[in-house]
Amino acid sequence: MNLKRISKxxxxxxxxxxxxxxxxxxxxxxxxxxxxxxxEVSSSFEADAMEGWxxxxxxxxxMRNLDKKFMDSSNIGWYITGSVVxxxxxxxAVLWNANPxxxxxxxxxxxxxxxxxxxxxxxxxLEQTDIVLPDSISVLENxxxxxxxxPKKIEKEFNEMKTExxxxxxxxxxxxxxxxxxxQIRHIEPEFIDESKKAAEIYLSRLKLVDYRKxxxxxxxxxxxVVLTGVPANKESEESEDPVSEMQEIEIxxxxxxxxxxxxxxxxxxxxxxxxxxxxxETYKDDVNANFYSGLCLYNLGQYxxxxxxxxxxxxxxxxxxDEEAQWMTALSYEELGQDEKARTxxxxxxxxxxxxKKRAQAKMK
Numbered sequence: 563m564n565l566k567r568i569s570k571x572x573x574x575x576x577x578x579x580x581x582x583x584x585x586x587x588x589x590x591x592x593x594x595x596x597x598x599x600x601x602e603v604s605s606s607f608e609a610d611a612m613e614g615w616x617x618x619x620x621x622x623x624x625m626r627n628l629d630k631k632f633m634d635s636s637n638i639g640w641y642i643t644g645s646v647v648x649x650x651x652x653x654x655a656v657l658w659n660a661n662p663x664x665x666x667x668x669x670x671x672x673x674x675x676x677x678x679x680x681x682x683x684x685x686x687x688l689e690q691t692d693i694v695l696p697d698s699i700s701v702l703e704n705x706x707x708x709x710x711x712x713p714k715k716i717e718k719e720f721n722e723m724k725t726e727x728x729x730x731x732x733x734x735x736x737x738x739x740x741x742x743x744x745x746q747i748r749h750i751e752p753e754f755i756d757e758s759k760k761a762a763e764i765y766l767s768r769l770k771l772v773d774y775r776k777x778x779x780x781x782x783x784x785x786x787x788v789v790l791t792g793v794p795a796n797k798e799s800e801e802s803e804d805p806v807s808e809m810q811e812i813e814i815x816x817x818x819x820x821x822x823x824x825x826x827x828x829x830x831x832x833x834x835x836x837x838x839x840x841x842x843x844e845t846y847k848d849d850v851n852a853n854f855y856s857g858l859c860l861y862n863l864g865q866y867x868x869x870x871x872x873x874x875x876x877x878x879x880x881x882x883x884x885d886e887e888a889q890w891m892t893a894l895s896y897e898e899l900g901q902d903e904k905a906r907t908x909x910x911x912x913x914x915x916x917x918x919x920k921k922r923a924q925a926k927m928k
Contacts, residue, residue, distance in 0.1 A: 781816035
């Protein structure tokens with residue numbers, strides 16, 4: 563595989579250096595660690611690799627002997643090595659624990675041999691969104707931490723909601739006659755639409771989702787991929803032909819694509835997760851999962867107007883599993899925009915409906 567050509571295919575994106583990884587592990591200063599964490603949350607590769615480095619106490623020494631075999635000057639060479647860091651961690655830990663009396667040098671040498679085998683056999687499948695983000699998303703910055711609503715908080719609310727409302731019937735919603743709906747179509751509020759229903763649910767990364775496998779025939783998501791192999795850099799030539807040196811459009815099972823996306827969201831990689839939710843919406847415009855969680859990503863990126871649009875689309879879905887959450891997030895978005903009158907209107911509706919967020923809305927109205 564010609565790694566340089568693949569690097570050009572995806573575009574340049576400076577990865578974390580080994581010095582940054584080592585410094586991150588040894589420097590307790592939060593300010594000094596900020597740039598590393600910023601790279602980590604913006605790239606799924608960096609996030610995956612950092613999990614491995616953390617388990618190895620940020621000791622990059624075990625990988626140095628592999629550089630001449632596998633690393634060229636491209637970023638993709640780094641990504642291939644990074645993609646097996648977690649596997650390398652396991653190999654190294656097993657060898658060190660199995661041979662506690664051997665010298666560290668001997669153990670590192672054994673680990674090198676095993677990891678070399680892994681790399682030679684490694685086939686890495688990369689999606690376009692794993693490497694490069696759309697310009698409109700890549701320029702975004704996370705909102706201040708205190709203004710974010712992290713996935714862990716959403717997870718906690720889901721659990722509280724299940725406990726509080728188990729075996730309870732939600733409060734009735736005022737209906738508007740159909741003729742009036744037609745007259746007021748531009749001003750209609752989603753809660754007045756009576757055709758929505760609760761769908762079957764599934765939890766991925768401990769977060770609630772509508773299980774669309776129950777309602778779509780073999781749901782799939784269209785995306786672009788390229789497959790990289792761990793051929794040593796000293797064995798490939800600039801002129802070598804590679805049948806997979808271009809991205810190919812493929813279809814991935816919806817649940818598989820969604821599972822990976824939810825992992826990125828749960829790690830706080832909002833830009834990457836948002837890009838992937840947008841890919842889902844290109845295939846399924848009314849996907850309630852993608853609309854709600856992309857709205858959450860946009861909220862945490864400080865893009866409140868765009869977030870409101872996603873929450874509205876969520877509430878207009880034929881499935882109402884996220885209606886309460888989306889209405890609450892809409893109110894918070896208007897509040898962050900400084901549109902207090904609209905925010906209070908939504909808080910009052912939440913109070914009137916008497917749902918899970920009633921007490922929080924009452925606190926906002928004081």
